[in-house]
Amino acid sequence: MKVLKSLGVHAIILSAVAFALYPVLWVVSLALSPNEPPGAIPWPSDPSLDALSEVVLRQDDEGTYLFLMQTGASLLVAFATAFVAILIATPAAYALSRFRFVGKDASLSALLATQMFPGVAAAIPLYLLLDAIGLIDHLGGLVLVYATTAVPFAIFQLRGAFDGIPRDLEEAAMVDGATRLQAFRLVVLPTVRPALAVTALFAFMTAWNEFILAATFLSREEIFTLPVVLQRYVGEHRAQWGHFAAGAIVVSVPVMALFYWLQRHLVGGLTAGGVKG
Amino acid sequence: MLAGPVTTKPDGNALALADVRKQFGETTVLKGIDLAAEDGELVVLVGPSGCGKSTLLRCLAGLETPDHGTIRIGERDVTRLPPKERDVAMVFQSYALYPHLTVRRNLAFGLELRKTPARTIDKRVTEVAGMLGLEALLDRYPRELSGGQRQRVAMGRAIARRPSLFLFDEPLSNLDAALRTEVRIEIKRLHHQLRTTMVYVTHDQEEAMTLADRLVVLNGGVVEQQGPAIDVYREPATRFVGSFLGSPAMSFLPAEAKEGTLTVGDATFDSESAHRGPCTVGLRTHDVVVDPDGPLTLEVRVVETLGHATHAHGVVEGHPFVARLHGDQRPAPGDEVRLRPVYVHLFDPESGARIRR
Amino acid sequence: MTRALAALALVLASALPARAEPIRLWHAYGGAEEAALREAVREFERRTGEEVDLLAVAFGAYLAKLESAIPTGRGPDVFIDAHERLTTYVDAGLLRPITGDVPDSLPPESLAPLRQGDALYGLPLSLKCAALYLNTDLLPETPESLDALARAQLPEGTFPLVMEAENGYYVAAILHSLGGQLLTDEGEYGFEGEAAERTASWLAARVSDRTIPDEATGELVQRLFASGDAAAAISGPWLAPDLPEGLHWRVVPLPPLQDGGEPLEPFLTVEAAFAASQPEGDERGNAEAVEALIRFLAGTSGSRIRATVGRQIVADEEAWGDSRLGHDEFLTTFRRAASRARPMPTHPRMRMTFVPVQRALRRVLRSGAPPAEALATGSRDFADDTRPPPAERDPMPLLLVFGLLMLALVGWWIHKARDPAVRLAIKHSIPAYKWVAHAFLAVAVLVIVPLLVGAAVSLFAGRGRDLHYVGLANYADILTARGGDLLGDRSFYIVLLVTVLWTVLNLLLHLGIGVALALLLNRPKLRFKGPYRVLLILPWAVPSYVTALAWKGMFHRQLGAVNAVIESLGGDPVSWFAHFGTAFTANLATNVWLGFPFMMVVTLGALSSIPDDLYEAAAVDGATRWQRFRRITAPLLVPSLAPAVVMGAVWTFNMFNVVFLVSGGEPGGSTEILVSEAYRWAFTRGQLYGYAAAYAVLIFLILALWTRATVWVGTRSKRRAPVGATT
16 A cells, blocks of 8 residues: 555656656657657657757858857856856845835836846847947846846845844844854855755846847957857758757756756745735 | 954953933933943843943944943953944844844854854854754744744854854843743853853843842933942842832831931831931831831831742831741731831831942 | 938947958858858868858847847848848848859759848858658658559558648648649739649548648658658658657659649759848958858859758759769758759749648638638738738828927926925935935836837837838727727737736736645645645746746647557547637647746745734634635735736736747637737738737736736725735
């Protein structure tokens, strides 16, 4: 009876795993056998790494490995976005968790509101803005836009994490001789490290997966981010799905690695992220 | 290093509070606290929850700024100083150990902040660890410790700093009863060893009585009474203080005082008080003795057997009453026991103030 | 506002020192065509000493990029695009006429489509039109007509012909041969009436007798022809590079529909190099070099390279004198086909016919609607898409109201600032402000201001950049369903209903699956917990645009894995995007796949904070497993899950990627949700930015109301809760 029950549990979970894995395998087999669409069982019929190597080892006239440069640009943008977003959001989230101040509720509502407005509407005004400060066609401009887009959610997320830390801890540090800033840096921040990592991961993903703004703002191929590069395999008349799938794998791997690395923190690191007024 | 105004008013007090007031929004938590402690004294702030004792402690630590009044530690007016400049150490109810640091680093944290030389830090940590028996735990993280061990680390962290004033915020409330008594004695011992002024907040009257050199009873944001613990116990200044100290609590009976006698309902007994008119009689459990001719009749409802004594809970003249009997006397519920008062506290029925003889 | 910002940008840009910059050339080519263009450009550089920067722009972002970049002086000097967008570009002021000489070798008929009024805006590079690809193993003889093709003797399971039967671009070839046209010369919608009905009936008959596969996309055309499963294909020169080595094939110009009829007349697209305009006062002063580049690319030398390397059907006549080109059957056939093709009208409404035509054809081919009725809906759609913008209004009243509001606000602030209590509170807030200031500044400048500007656009109407103030007319139009049936096609209310259904079902499934899996994974004695968790989080880690495209592929009628599974189980393949129910299900499946890991992880976190002794206490009280879940787990999960649900609702409500990429609104826009509908108005129904912006503002208002409501309900239920849950 017990064995049966446990088998049942495993069967349910395994079917969920199959549901989760199926499309991923489908993309993988498409990438490995671009000329033969995968059937019911996503397994490459005639596996070859041609598409993958064509995508990854693409060179321009000067022999530069474009895709590698673009991967570098993407990584740079994504990591910088995560860093800047955390840098901006952390102190604000801390203040929103710890201090009472005039305008606190209003600013929380404003932050929440930014999450509700469809972002595409802001593309052209943003273009003009970045152009005015000379950051069009510049990875820095992209980082700035992504980071600020990621800030509101990061603030909610981190505020929840700070709420979970007893005030006693920083008060102890302050009685021990720390300034508010030292208590924040030496005691509070190290304690919320898991939440910081998870928040950084989300900011990273914001930048890593974004297409429309990157395609609009960037005009030099060597600094294209990967989603823009990928999109080029889906043209007006021709779609090179094998190449797209191959690129998709390359794009997904770093995020998967980060997820794997952070998955322990993901559970719990998220619960705190609340939107409670 | 010591910024802030320095007053030169040598009255020898280690700690002096004058008319300290604090308000949170609409609620007034401290309504003008005056308090003084001599150097090396262990001051216990006791009171029911919400009485303002924790807020007062936080004002001492610098975690809250009073709206009004002054706080002096030693010779310095610290009312507006941030915590780091007050040279105080605090033990929190939750211990507030830094979860990301080992016990050793927890103990050293305050010293590191003050840029103490590494050798001195090492020496102090070893010394404190020895004092509290933490040697074997130095490289563990707080999450790997038991409740009692965490409590010791919290105290150790305060001691390592060698502050001029220790603050304890209900440090024993998260421990089980046996451990609580043990640590209580430990604190007493440390106080003797260190000879530093300590302010200790608790809501537990027994803890307060056993620890205090000077007992301060707070209620509703005002000091009801302060003084040596035994004096406060013996001569409670108000009905509240009487009821708060001692367990089981003091019983109260409405009475009428006449020439040499007190009348409670149908019962009358002798009194030495000069007071005349209505009053409230306060009787601690041990202020009555069993006497077949005693004026008071206790209708017993519940009996608690402690072995060395028996607590008889019941009603006297329609009012709840507890008497402490000898361990050999064990009445059954429903029995009537005649009692004779041997010591009587009198309180004003209106204000609750003690009626002096 | 926009103009002011642009002017500001101008001033800043002109302050920078001028330097000799390379010529910037943008294109959307890939593969051999891109290689050929590069080679031609290198040749030009070698000859002239000029430097050229090439940029391959993703096709999906081409127009948006040109529109935003050119007016700020950050666009290309030259860009390559099809001629049919000429009028759009000219109207948007993105082009500069060609002033220099035009090579004599360019035939006048290839220049004509590039003229607007007296001005010539570009030089033709290559000609593109559809032709008939024949598998010579299956069809050694060239068929007389498409009907003859249908009668050909072929192996079982082979389609005689594969073509994109729902795509107006290809269907137009048939229409033209029957005397119809998609857009009349006056810019009126043409896909109705007799010729159109005959076209649609012919296609419907061919699909139903399995001459043509149903729901054929470009991808399917390529796959079927490449694998030999289709004997013939109608496609353009772009099909050739994707055909495998061993396949024997050739091309012929499109034959007539029936024996002896007029040959099909496909659309001709002239790909041209255009000279981009330069913002006034910011001219780059390289006009001559730019024209030299365009002349070179279009001229004989450039054409030779593009034809030999890129297999382009070049317009330049002298280049064909090269014997290698003159004897190349593929190229010459397409050249012949092009000479008989009909240049696509450059009218800006041209591009707007394709979507209505496609919708009409799908109604006929997928849902079996009678042609006349289905074609009428196409006409209605077109009329709806191209209706004139609301009349210009005087902005004064709104400015006045706005000004008064601001004044009142400022007055109120001053009034409040006089209150000493408020002053004190502000004084006490100063330390906190130091912690939040930079974040709010950044968010305000880079998020809120652009969003407000975006929102302000909703008060304007017009197409593209040609905007005028119309007050609240856009909102009035949306809320009255543009004067049509409030519950009719494309009505705001219907889309809202679909969006709400979409959000609710998604959340229920996310929650149901997420919580169920979390409960299973939380069982104390479960083995392989770690690996399970990692695998179940996987969907979250894959970028959503990849996921969406993968799922779209899996739901493909012929090639998709889902139908393959159904067929392997003995079922009939489902035409997923032909009906609302199935298309909606496909979207739902995709988004559920994307979203359940989030809820699972949140639930796992919440579960780990529920103390075990609660369960023990309940077990002692004799609670069953279900009662324990119902009475303990569920109530304790609510506080942790509530914020995730509110957030999840907002995200799902605005989940553009899935709807846009999976169903694309099919069938007939019925699975569109509010955001994707807004996107359609902005980008595929003729750039009604103002209208789209009004949609965005309405979305915002709905979501703001929803979160307000949840907060209100939340505080109320908290008040009712007996003993606070341990949080």
